[in-house]
Every structure is written in C-alpha cells, then in structure tokens.
Amino acid sequence: MSNLLIKNGQIIDPANDINQIGSLYIVNGKINAIDNEPAGFKANQVIDAKNQIVCPGFIDLSTRLREPGHSRKATFKSETLAAASAGVTTMCLHPDTKPVIDTAAVAELIRELAGKANYPQIYPIAALTQKLEGTELSSMLSLKQAGCIAVGNANQPIKNLLILRRAMEYAASHDLLLMFRPNDYWLGNNGCAHEGAVATRYGLPSIPEAAETIALDQCLELAELTGCRVHFGQISCKRSVIKIHQAMKYGMDVSADVAIHQLHLTENDMVPFDSAYHVLPPLRTEADKHYLRQGLASGTLHCICSDHQPHDIDAKLGAFPETEPGISALETLLPLMLKLVTKHAITMEQGIAALSQNPARILRLESGALTPGLPADVCIFDPELEWQVNADNWKSRGVNTPFWGQTMKGRVTHTLQAGQVIHALKATVSQES
Amino acid sequence: MTKAIDNLQLNAEGKLKHFITIEGLGKTLLTEILDTAESFVGMTDQQIKKVPLLRGKTIVNLFFENSTRTRTTFELAAKRLSADVLSMSISTSSTSKGESLLDTIRNLEAMFVDMFVVRHGISGAAHFIARHTAPHISVINAGDGQHAHPTQAMLDMFTIRQIKKDFTALRVAIIGDILHSRVARSQIQALNTLGAAEIRVIAPKTLLPAHVETLGVNVCHNLNEGLKDIDVIIMLRLQKERMTSALLPSESEYFKCFGLTESKLKIAKPDAIVMHPGPINRGVEIESSVADGSQSVILKQVSNGIAVRMAIMSMAMQPQGGMQ
Numbered sequence: 001m002s003n004l005l006i007k008n009g010q011i012i013d014p015a016n017d018i019n020q021i022g023s024l025y026i027v028n029g030k031i032n033a034i035d036n037e038p039a040g041f042k043a044n045q046v047i048d049a050k051n052q053i054v055c056p057g058f059i060d061l062s063t064r065l066r067e068p069g070h071s072r073k074a075t076f077k078s079e080t081l082a083a084a085s086a087g088v089t090t091m092c093l094h095p096d097t098k099p100v101i102d103t104a105a106v107a108e109l110i111r112e113l114a115g116k117a118n119y120p121q122i123y124p125i126a127a128l129t130q131k132l133e134g135t136e137l138s139s140m141l142s143l144k145q146a147g148c149i150a151v152g153n154a155n156q157p158i159k160n161l162l163i164l165r166r167a168m169e170y171a172a173s174h175d176l177l178l179m180f181r182p183n184d185y186w187l188g189n190n191g192c193a194h195e196g197a198v199a200t201r202y203g204l205p206s207i208p209e210a211a212e213t214i215a216l217d218q219c220l221e222l223a224e225l226t227g228c229r230v231h232f233g234q235i236s237c238k239r240s241v242i243k244i245h246q247a248m249k250y251g252m253d254v255s256a257d258v259a260i261h262q263l264h265l266t267e268n269d270m271v272p273f274d275s276a277y278h279v280l281p282p283l284r285t286e287a288d289k290h291y292l293r294q295g296l297a298s299g300t301l302h303c304i305c306s307d308h309q310p311h312d313i314d315a316k317l318g319a320f321p322e323t324e325p326g327i328s329a330l331e332t333l334l335p336l337m338l339k340l341v342t343k344h345a346i347t348m349e350q351g352i353a354a355l356s357q358n359p360a361r362i363l364r365l366e367s368g369a370l371t372p373g374l375p376a377d378v379c380i381f382d383p384e385l386e387w388q389v390n391a392d393n394w395k396s397r398g399v400n401t402p403f404w405g406q407t408m409k410g411r412v413t414h415t416l417q418a419g420q421v422i423h424a425l426k427a428t429v430s431q432e433s
Numbered sequence: 434m435t436k437a438i439d440n441l442q443l444n445a446e447g448k449l450k451h452f453i454t455i456e457g458l459g460k461t462l463l464t465e466i467l468d469t470a471e472s473f474v475g476m477t478d479q480q481i482k483k484v485p486l487l488r489g490k491t492i493v494n495l496f497f498e499n500s501t502r503t504r505t506t507f508e509l510a511a512k513r514l515s516a517d518v519l520s521m522s523i524s525t526s527s528t529s530k531g532e533s534l535l536d537t538i539r540n541l542e543a544m545f546v547d548m549f550v551v552r553h554g555i556s557g558a559a560h561f562i563a564r565h566t567a568p569h570i571s572v573i574n575a576g577d578g579q580h581a582h583p584t585q586a587m588l589d590m591f592t593i594r595q596i597k598k599d600f601t602a603l604r605v606a607i608i609g610d611i612l613h614s615r616v617a618r619s620q621i622q623a624l625n626t627l628g629a630a631e632i633r634v635i636a637p638k639t640l641l642p643a644h645v646e647t648l649g650v651n652v653c654h655n656l657n658e659g660l661k662d663i664d665v666i667i668m669l670r671l672q673k674e675r676m677t678s679a680l681l682p683s684e685s686e687y688f689k690c691f692g693l694t695e696s697k698l699k700i701a702k703p704d705a706i707v708m709h710p711g712p713i714n715r716g717v718e719i720e721s722s723v724a725d726g727s728q729s730v731i732l733k734q735v736s737n738g739i740a741v742r743m744a745i746m747s748m749a750m751q752p753q754g755g756m757q
Contacts, residue, residue, distance in 0.1 A: 197647035201456070203556040203579030203618055206643065273557035317535055317565075319558040321578070 002044055003027055004419060009049025009380060013056060014353035015360075015369035024054055026376040029419030033372055045421070047414055049380050053348075056356035056368050057089025057377030057415060058333065061179070061257050062233055062305040064326070065091070065122070066397075067113055068106070069098025074310035074397035079330070080119035082396035084423035086330040087379030087412040088306070090359075090367060092179070095127040096154035102127035102138045104146035111147050121377075121417060123149035123363070125179055128167050132156040137167055141174050149363055150177040150231070155280065157185035161218060168228035177362070181233045182215035182240070183281065192321045194282040198267040205321055207282055209237040216240050220247050223254060231362055232256040234307055236281035238291035245300040255362045256300070258292050259307035260336045261327055263345075265289075265402065275316040275323035276402040279307075293345040302358040304351070306333045310398020328398030331389075335408035338383055342409075378416040385411040441563055449748045451563040451572040454581040455622035463626055467591050469744035473513075474737070486747045487516035490547040494520040495537075496575070497553040502711055502735065503575050503585070507550050510742035516548075534558065535565055542567050548750065549573070556580035556615075571749040579615050585710050586619035588741040590627060592734050593665055596706055600627040604662050606701075607650075608635045608691060609669030609718055612642050612680075616710045617669060625649045635659035636691065639680040656691050660700040668693055668709045671718045684717050694720045698728065706730050 004026040011034060012019050018034065025032040025041060032038050060083070066074040083091060093110060095101035101110065101124045114122035126143035128151045130136045140151055151171050158164040171178050191207035193199040199206035216232060220243065223230045232244065235258050244256050261279060266289050270277040277283060295301040309326025316323050337351045346354075360368025367377050387393050389403050415423035442457065444450045449462065476484065492511045496504055504520060511518040523537065538549070548571045551559045556578030563572040576582040590600075597603055605624055611617045611634050624632050625648075632650045634641060646652055653659035660666070675681050693707065707719075707729045715721045724731060 195643045197644045200642040200644050200647060201618070203577075203581070203615055203642075205556075205579075208643070273560045314533065318533065319553065319555040319561045319577070321555055321557065 002029070002419065003041055004045045004047070004376070004416075005041075005043040006047045006049050006054055006378065006380065009052050009054035011054045011370065012349060012352055013370040014349045015056070015357040016371055018370070019349065024370065024378070026378075026416070026419050029376055031370050031372050031374050031376050034370065047380065049413075051384070052380050052382045052413060054378060054380050055352045056370055057379045057417065058087050058355040059090040059359035059363070059365070059368055060088050060306050060308065060330070060333070061092050061231070061303055061359050061362070062094065062259065063091045063308040063330070064094055064096070064310070066310060067097065068109060073312045073315065076113045076117040076119070076122075078395065078397040079308070079310060080114075080117040080122075082330045083119065084415045084417075085395050085412060085425075086306075086333050087381060087415050088330060088333070089377040089379070089415060089417045089422075090121040090123070090365065092149060092363070093122055093124045094154045095125050095152060096132060096156070100127050100132050101125065101143070101148065102130050102132070104139070104142045107143055107146035107148050119417070119422065123147065125150050125152045126176075127151070128153040128171070128178065129158065129163070134158040135163060137170055140171055140176055144174055144176055150179045152179035152181075152233075155181060155183065157183075161222070164219070165222050165226060168222050168226040172226050172228040178228050178230045179233050180219050180230055182212050182219060182235075184211045184215045187211035187214065192278060192280075192282065192325070194267045194284045196267050196285060198270060202272065209239055209284070209288075212237055212281060213239045213243060216243055220252070220254065223252060230254050234259045234262070234281060234305070235292065235295075235301060236262050237284050237288045241291045241295035241300055245295070245298075248300065255302045255358075257303035257305045257359075258296065258301050260304050260329060260333055261307070261402070263289065263292055263296070263304070263340060264336055269402075273320045274402070275318065275320055276327070276400055276404070278316075278320060278323050278325045279327055280325040293340065296340075296354060297346045297350060302354065302362065304333070304337060304354045306330050308396075309400075310396050311400045312398075316400050326400065327402065328396045328400050330396060331394060332401060332403050332408060334381055334412055335410040338410035376416050376419040378414070379412055380414040381410060381412045383410045385409070385413075387411050441560070448751060449745070452583055452745050452749055453559050453563055453572065453574045455583050455586055455619050455626065456581075458626070460626050460628070463587070463590070463623060466587055466741070466744050466748065467594055469748060470587075470591050470737070470741040473740040473743045482513050483515055484513065485515045487511070487514040487750055490516045490750060491545060492516045492518050492548045492550060492746070493541055493546050494518065494550045494575075495541070495552070496520070496522045497551075497558070498576070500552055500576070502738075503552065506735070506738040507575060507742055510739050510746060513739070514743055514747055516746075534561065538562055538566055542570065546570060548746065550575050552576045554578055573745060573749060576615055579613050579618070581619045582615040582710075583619045583623075584738075584742055584745055585616050586623040587745065588734060588738045589620055589667070589708060589710070590623050591737050591741050592708065592730055593706070595733075595737070596730065597664060600624070600629050603629045603664045604631040604633070605629055605665040605667065606633045606635055606659055606663045607667045607669065608656065608659070608693065610640045610671055610675060611636050611645060611669070612640045613672065613675075614669050618648070620667060621648050621650055633659050633663070637681070640675070656697060657700060660697060663701040664705055666693065666698070666701055666705055666707045668707065668719050670710065670712065671714055688717055692716075692718055692720065693723050695722055695726070698723055708734060711735065
C-alpha cells in the first residue's frame with residue numbers, strides 16, 4: 001500500500017468548490033480524502049506544501065511533442081520532462097506528426113512512446129481526414145479504439161464544406177469530439193502576421209480576423225446540422241469570442257480554448273522580424289487580447305492551452321515569414337496564468353479550472369479534480385517563487401519563446417501523475433517509516 | 434513592433450552602421466545622407482569619376498532577386514568609391530540545394546567581406562542578415578520583400594529636393610500597387626520624416642494594405658480627385674501577376690482608372706514632377722508621352738541613384754574606418 005500525504009497546502013479544487021488550507025490524502029494512486037485522515041493511514045511519503053497551492057494536475061488540449069517524425073525538434077523524453085515540471089499531467093497531441101495520426105498503428109505507437117517516457121497520459125487526436133489532406137475520411141472508429149481522444153485536422157484545410165459536413169456526421173456517429181482550429185485557408189493567404197498596422201508597416205503577408213471568424217461560423221452551422229460536438233482551439237480574436245458566446249446562449253454544445261500567449265502578447269509586442277513572435281493564429285490587437293481575457297472570465301472560453309510547439313534552432317533562423325510558427329510554451333504556462341490572476345483578469349479558481357476541470361469535462365476524462373476516488377493527478381506550486389527563463393531552468397528541447405530571459409513568478413514544485421511524483425523541484429519529499 | 438529597429442542600424446555613436454529601413458532614422462541623418470550625396474553629384478560629372486574612400490574594401494552585392502538597375506547602380510557606386518565589388522545573383526537554386534540564407538552569408542563572410550548589399554524576395558531578410566552577420570560587416574538593404582527599399586526612397590528624396598528644395602510645402606501622391614511595394618513603404622517613411630505636407634496614396638482597395646492610413650497617409654481611390662494640388666507624382670510599377678491573383682480585372686481597366694495620361698497630369702499643379710522607380714510599364718501605369726515628357730524626372734532618378742548610394746555606402750563604412 002503506497003500512501004502519500006500532502007500537508008499544509010492551500011487546496012484549490014474548483015470542481016468541488018474547495019479552497020482551503022488542509023491535507024490531501026492519497027492512497028494507491030488515488031485521491032482518498034481531504035482533511036479527514038483515512039482510518040489506519042500511514043504515510044510513506046509526506047510533502048509539506050506550506051505557502052503553496054495544491055490543485056488538480058493540468059490538462060493541456062494542444063501540444064506537439066514532435067515524435068514521431070520530427071525528433072530533431074524534440075522528443076517524448078524531453079517534452080514529458082518539460083510537461084511534468086510545468087504541472088501538466090495530461091496532454092492532447094495534434095495529429096500532424098510524421099506519419100500523420102490517421103491509422104491505429106500510429107496511435108498505438110504514440111501510446112507506446114508515452115509509456116516509454118513514463119508519462120502515460122498522452123492522448124493522440126486522430127486526423128479527421130487521411131494524411132490530413134482534407135479529402136477522405138480517416139478510420140475514426142479504429143482510431144478511437146486505439147486510444148485517440150478526439151478528431152481534428154491540425155492546421156490543415158478541409159477541401160470543401162461538404163467533406164467537413166460528412167466528417168462531422170461520421171465523427172458524431174461515433175460520439176467523437178471534433179477539435180477544430182478555425183482558419184479559412186484561402187483568406188489566410190499564407191500570411192504570418194495579423195492584418196493590422198504592424199504587418200502593414202513591415203510588409204508582412206497578413207491574416208485578417210475574418211479568416212478565423214468565417215471558418216468558425218461555417219463550423220458552427222455544420223455543428224448545428226450534424227450534431228457533432230465541437231471544441232474550438234486557439235481562438236485569437238474578439239469577434240470569435242462574441243460568436244462563441246452567442247452560440248452557447250443559443251444552447252449549442254460547443255466549447256473553446258485560447259493559447260496562453262494570446263492572453264499576454266499583441267502585435268505591438270513583436271520585436272521587428274523576431275521569429276520568436278511568429279505564431280499562428282498571429283498575435284492580434286489590444287482589443288482582441290482584452291476580449292479573450294474577458295471571454296475566459298465570463299466562461300465563454302473554457303480552457304487555456306499552452307499550444308506547445310518546440311522547434312530546433314534552424315526552424316526559427318531566417319527572415320520572419322520563412323520561419324516556422326509556434327512557441328515552446330509548456331513551462332511558462334503556469335506563471336503566465338498566474339499573471340492573469342495578479343492583473344485581476346481572472347480569479348485563481350478560474351485559472352485553475354481552465355487548466356484542469358474544464359478540459360477534463362470537454363474530453364470526458366475522469367480527472368481534473370481532487371474528488372475522492374479519482375487518480376491523484378496533482379500539481380503543487382509556489383505562486384510567489386520567481387525564476388528566470390534560461391537554459392538552467394528549462395527542460396523543453398525547444399528554446400523558441402519570446403519570454404526567454406524574462407523573470408517569471410510562480411513555479412511548480414511537485415507534479416503527481418496517478419499518485420506518482422513525476423516532478424519535484426527541490427528535496428521536499430521526505431521519507432517516513 | 435514598437436521596439437526600436439534603429440538600435441540595429443546605428444552604432445553607439447549614433448552613426449549609420451547598416452541601412453535596412455528608413456524607420457527610426459531621424460531627419461538629421463536623412464538630411465546628412467542627402468547632403469553627402471550632393472557632394473558626390475558634382476564628382477560624377479568629372480573626367481575622373483573615382484574617389485578613394487573605400488579603397489581596399491570588399492563589397493558583395495548579394496541579389497536573391499533579379500534586378501538590373503539597382504544592381505548596376507550599386508556596382509557603379511562601389512567602384513567610384515574605389516572598393517572591390519563582387520556581384521552575385523543567387524537564384525533560389527542554392528537555397529533549394531538546402532543551403533540556408535545564413536549558410537550563404539557565413540560562407541561569404543569567410544572571404545573577408547566588408548559590406549553586403551542585399552536584395553531578397555522576403556520581408557525581413559536584410560534585417561535578418563544584419564542581425565546575424567559578423568560585427569565588422571555593414572548591410573545595405575537593396576529591397577526586401579514588401580518591407581523596405583530605403584536607398585530607392587533616398588534617391589527619390591534627393592531628386593525631389595533637387596527640384597522642389599523644401600519638403601514642408603509638398604503634397605505628394607503615390608499611385609498604384611502600394612500593397613506589394615517596398616518602395617512605397619520607404620518613401621512614405623522618408624517623406625513623413627522630412628516633413629512633407631501631405632502624402633496621398635491612390636489605388637483601388639485591392640492594392641492597398643489594410644490600415645494603410647496608419648502609415649501616415651491620406652487614402653484616395655480616384656485618380657482625378659487624388660491629383661488635385663499635387664506637387665510630386667510617384668507612379669509605381671504594376672506587376673503582371675496582379676491580374677491573375679484577382680487583384681485587378683485587366684491592364685486596360687487599370688490604365689483607364691489609374692494610368693497617368695497627359696490629360697490627368699493637368700489636374701496636378703502645373704509644375705508637378707512625375708517620378709517612377711522603374712522599370713516602367715508603358716501604357717499600363719503611365720503613358721509614354723508622360724514618361725518621356727517635360728515633367729518627368731525618371732532618368733534623373735536613375736543618375737541620382739549612383740550618388741545617393743555612394744553616400745550611403747561611404748557613411749555606413751565610416752565607423753569601420755572607410756572615410757577618415
């Protein structure tokens with residue numbers, strides 16, 4: 001019997017409406033009780049979480065770990081270490097690996113890689129269409145049976161709306177969630193920056209908000225038509241927030257997330273031609289950032305994701321439009337969420353719920369809460385601990401982040417996955433009897 | 434991108450190190466470039482056209498995109514400053530062989546080059562090279578994507594100043610494909626820095642970037658209205674591929690709406706000058722009789738190009754001991 005006690009921490013569990021200082025008892029990898037010591041409980045391990053927050057482990061809806069196919073950028077080994085150190089206990093993986101996650105074999109390979117990295121809670125998202133080419137349906141049922149948690153087409157376009165309709169109908173038949181990043185390929189026009197003053201000044205190919213909102217509208221209409229459950233990923237602009245809000249008010253079963261960097265950075269923060277700021281969807285305006293924050297506070301946007309995209313150095317070395325988009329984002333996820341709390345954009349409970357309870361509900365996972373009986377996926381963090389984003393403190397293979405060199409406030413001290421300590425910042429785990 | 438781009442272009446003493454964009458360079462520096470160019474103009478008319486300012490220096494013209502005029506004037510400018518010049522036209526072939534832009538630069542650096550003059554089809558390429566090249570090397574942007582073409586803008590400013598003397602009273606119209614034009618972006622920045630009274634961009638919406646007014650210009654979609662009270666008319670070249678990408682219906686309709694004809698020229702001030710960065714599409718954006726007419730200064734622009742580029746090259750090499 002393995003018993004673990006986390007004591008003196010401020011336990012915040014939005015799913016159960018708990019926010020109190022107390023003890024968390026973990027027995028055999030499962031949450032057993034809060035404060036009420038189980039009969040005959042004898043701790044093998046005690047973590048003193050004084051002045052720290054104890055909350056459900058984070059569930060990240062949008063990550064890329066670069067295997068299989070791009071191990072030059074990152075590996076399961078490097079990125080699961082990064083995830084563990086960031087308090088992330090569950091990750092969804094986009095299907096744009098090489099090969100694409102469009103067969104059961106590739107899905108099984110991913111589960112195997114996850115097992116080898118001692119980080120089992122990696123869920124592949126199945127390709128919606130074969131090879132992500134947007135023309136023929138993938139074998140969604142087999143993929144679901146092989147462990148895929150949802151379907152999606154990564155950032156690749158679907159050839160036409162008829163195919164999208166059919167794919168959604170088919171996904172709905174097997175009760176599969178569609179994870180959809182709204183982007184009209186043609187309106188996007190291979191752009192690399194928000195269609196605004198900055199792109200105009202620097203002559204950068206630009207992407208209007210309409211590329212997102214039109215694709216969102218179309219997908220909402222098809223969700224209504226097909227009954228497919230849809231989750232919108234990496235929303236970037238004000239009008240998308242308004243449209244999702246309206247759809248929810250109308251009673252549609254839709255949800256949405258926002259990438260953490262979109263809640264902090266705008267086009268005006270971009271250092272001229274610095275590829276660290278090259279992300280898709282692009283960094284937009286102050287008004288967009290404000291609405292995204294409000295959407296999170298009001299519950300229109302349910303989740304925050306890291307949209308983790310580690311890159312090798314070469315991918316970011318070049319003239320801005322020619323570099324690859326994306327930020328290595330797992331490790332700054334928590335401090336950037338906490339910054340939103342400090343700025344009173346959201347409450348601590350909202351921030352934690354957006355990283356645990358809400359994604360669990362959308363994915364229908366038995367986690368994201370500290371309910372007795374659930375696997376003990378737990379994140380313990382010190383909200384005041386300052387650290388610098390530098391090579392000494394960084395685990396991801398990708399150093400492509402615009403926050404490099406900056407001081408962050410708030411750091412994960414322990415991460416537990418099903419009761420196993422998969423990350424401990426310092427030697428605060430003491431052995432008892 | 435509010436963070437200062439000029440940190441890259443100027444050295445610790447505020448002197449020109451690279452010349453990537455007009456942005457961030459003050460009026461004093463732009464005026465210094467024009468004044469320096471002035472001193473070279475007289476010289477190029479003489480029998481012996483050379484000065485020894487850059488003797489022993491090696492300049493590499495690195496053209497990833499085709500250009501005859503710009504490359505030739507850069508070459509002549511470098512030769513008249515007594516530098517050793519090497520012109521390389523690098524087609525996309527070497528990049529398709531897998532060599533990155535940075536590899537190309539590093540290889541040339543290893544050959545003890547002092548200055549790169551770079552033209553590249555992607556916005557930000559010159560900036561990227563300047564950021565990553567060895568510290569003793571200067572980079573001059575000879576046009577990058579749709580971003581900037583600052584030497585062209587400066588030779589245009591030089592030509593305008595030669596004829597009109599003072600910028601502050603001038604109303605300037607820039608007509609045509611602003612969206613894809615690095616020349617227009619640099620001209621607008623230079624004219625605003627030098628204090629022009631008004632800059633008007635005249636084009637259909639398909640050829641204007643979003644939020645173009647944020648560049649500090651007035652927008653007009655009608656040539657007849659836009660040419661009123663104008664002192665300087667700058668025509669831009671219209672690329673043929675704009676017709677196939679659904680930006681314009683046809684050359685003839687474009688010429689009808691935005692082509693500069695003799696009768697339309699009369700709408701502008703009687704002493705208005707007509708400019709064009711070249712090469713001209715006769716009968717597409719400009720009528721031959723206007724291009725060759727008395728108000729045209731198009732060829733003057735070309736000859737001024739040499740003096741202005743001499744000025745910029747010698748100033749950028751100054752911190753490296755090019756000009757004592």
